[in-house]
Amino acid sequence: MNRSKPFSEINVTPFVDVMLVLLIIFMVTAPLLTVGVQVDLPDSNADSLQSDDEPLEITINSESEIFIQETLIKVGELVPKLKAITDNKMDTKIYVRGDEGINYGEVMEILGELSGSGFSKVALITKPKEN
Numbered sequence: 001m002n003r004s005k006p007f008s009e010i011n012v013t014p015f016v017d018v019m020l021v022l023l024i025i026f027m028v029t030a031p032l033l034t035v036g037v038q039v040d041l042p043d044s045n046a047d048s049l050q051s052d053d054e055p056l057e058i059t060i061n062s063e064s065e066i067f068i069q070e071t072l073i074k075v076g077e078l079v080p081k082l083k084a085i086t087d088n089k090m091d092t093k094i095y096v097r098g099d100e101g102i103n104y105g106e107v108m109e110i111l112g113e114l115s116g117s118g119f120s121k122v123a124l125i126t127k128p129k130e131n
Contacts, residue, residue: 055093062099
């Protein structure tokens, strides 16, 4: 009776194949996940802000529609919805994106609403200026 020892090596080839397929899938789908409200941002020479936590984004598009992330809202609903989303944490980072074609007063109205309601960390988003 010729008994052989149990084979104790792990075949990693299927594991590597699966990991490579997943890597390709994630590389292809990652750029597609960053879809938001389309705006044409103005240029700026300012340095970009570094942040660990993800801020809320308020967007004002070229038709003067206001969005929190990708949800369309009215101006009067902005502050109550933000307070509900942030659980009244007034130090939550809020980024405001405004299309360069809209009136400056519309962006300032939103900024006034935010600062008047107590939100202290509000910033404007621009695209980097191309040299």
